[in-house]
Amino acid sequence: MALNIMHVDMDAFYAAVEQQDNPALKGKPVIVGGLSNRGVVSTASYEARKYGVHSAMPIVEAKRLCPEGVFLPGRHDRYAEVSRQIFEIFYHYTPLVEKLSIDEAFLDLTGCSRLFGDPIQIGKKIKEELYNKLGLTASIGLARNKFLAKLASDLDKPDGFFILEEKDIDRILEPLDISKVWGVGKKTEELLKSKGIDTIGRLKSLSLDELEMLLGKNGIQLYYLSRGIDNRKVEVNNQVKSISHEETFAENRVDKNLILASLLRMSIKVSRRLRKAGLQGSTIEIKVRYGDFTTYNRSVSLAVGTNKTDIIYEKAIYLLEKNRLLGKPIRLLGVGVSNLSPEGAQQLSLFENNIKMDKLDKTIDLLRDRFGESSVMRARNLDDFKSR
Structure with missing residues (x-):
């Protein structure tokens, strides 16, 4: 069978972007994640992995294993921007791209050979473009189906290109x-x-x-x-289902003003990401985890979609209060929006107040893009900012 399915997985993506943007970090153990001891590692560079640091590890453990590591909080807007550039490269070669995450995808290269060469040549070109244009490396697997392609990319990391041919399937699979x-x-x-x-x-x-x-x-x-058989197609309509933001606090929070200030800051981040993506959502969700790790997820549906900061924030407060989730020490808090649709597919309201709200949100987005996240701050966020 033809080897037309490719799996591309960027190497230590968040950390690699940080090293590319700041050459002084190249060769150093970079660890992206929460800075407090209660946070977890999002990504560790390969230099950090030599010390045993890995994703989802508690930050306090990562610091113990790698005390000389460079610990960074993460810049998710920047990672999203680079991700868009990565996927533009993929789409140059095929429209059949299944996005698995911000830095990972399947590509179906069926019918692409006439324009770009065979799949092996395309894989080499993709690796060259990723490095020459973005300074990033990827691990690529090429096989007859999705399962084998994903397996192949895992077998040659980092910066690898593993071609799993038909004759080698049993020999390679069976010992794994x-x-x-x-x-x-x-x-x-x-x-x-x-x-x-x-x-x-x-x-x-x-x-x-x-x-x-x-x-x-x-x-x-x-x-x-186990026999290398996988008939699943590359799903080209694999769209984002939700946009959310959550944080683990350095210390459990019970003060209502601080909790609401954090909730507002998260609502701002979520609404901004929605607007940047040209999306709106009709379900507002919150996540609350207490100090004893008891976790509650609650949601409310809207008649029509929104990406307005104030509406997301108001509904999040409503969920907290309606479900009586305040009053106990909170360890983690999150806000999300789901049931997404293109921005403008529905109009929440055409009243003057909502038009002004829309203009204000977009003006603040521009200011933050230019001068940084802390350049414009609501009064309620001041206490939260000081406490961080």
Whole structure:
């Protein structure tokens, strides 16, 4: 079968962008994530990974392992900007792009050879463009389907290009740990390994009936994946489903004014990202995690979509108060908007006040783009700013 499916995964993306934007950071262990000891690592550069630092690790543990590391809070607007440039490169070669995340995608290269050469040539060109235009490297896997392409990119990191040909599938797959198979989460992995099934080869030795009896529908999927069979198409309409922002506080917060100030700051960030993406949403969501790690997610639906800061903020307050979520020490707070649609698909109101609100939001966006996030601040945010 033709090797037309490509998986591209940018290497240590957030950290790599920071190193590219600030050459003084190149070669240094860069760790992007929350700066407080209660935060977690978003991305660690390969220099930091040598110390054992990895994504989702608590910052306090990362500091213990890598005390000389450069710890940065992250610049998500900048990462989104670079991501758009990355995907422009992908779309130059094929319209069949499935976005998995800000720095990862599947590409279907079927029918592209006449214009750009065979898939191997296209892969080399993509790597060259990413490096020459953006100064970034990527790990690429090329295979006959999505599962194998993703597996291939994982086998040659960083800055690799692994071509998984038909004749090599069994030789490469069979020794791999079962955790490499899509659909094998922590519980499934523990169950299989408790029965001595620790490699893809051993998984492949089980019959379809045995796997279905053991794991249900998931067992059927694993039966085929262990044989390198994956019929899923590259999904080109894989659009953003929600935009959100959440923060873990340096210290648990119970003061209502500080909590509402944080809520406003998050609402500003979410609404700004919506406007930058040309989107609006009709569901407002909040997430509250207390000091004992009890977590609540609550949402409210609007009649029509919005990307207005004040409306998102007001509905978030409504959710906090209606569900009586204030009064206990809060460890983490988040705000999100979902059920997205293109901006302008619906109009919340054409009254003069809302037109003024829209103009004000967009003017503030321009000022922050030019002078930085802290250049324009609402009065309620002052206490929050001082407490950070």
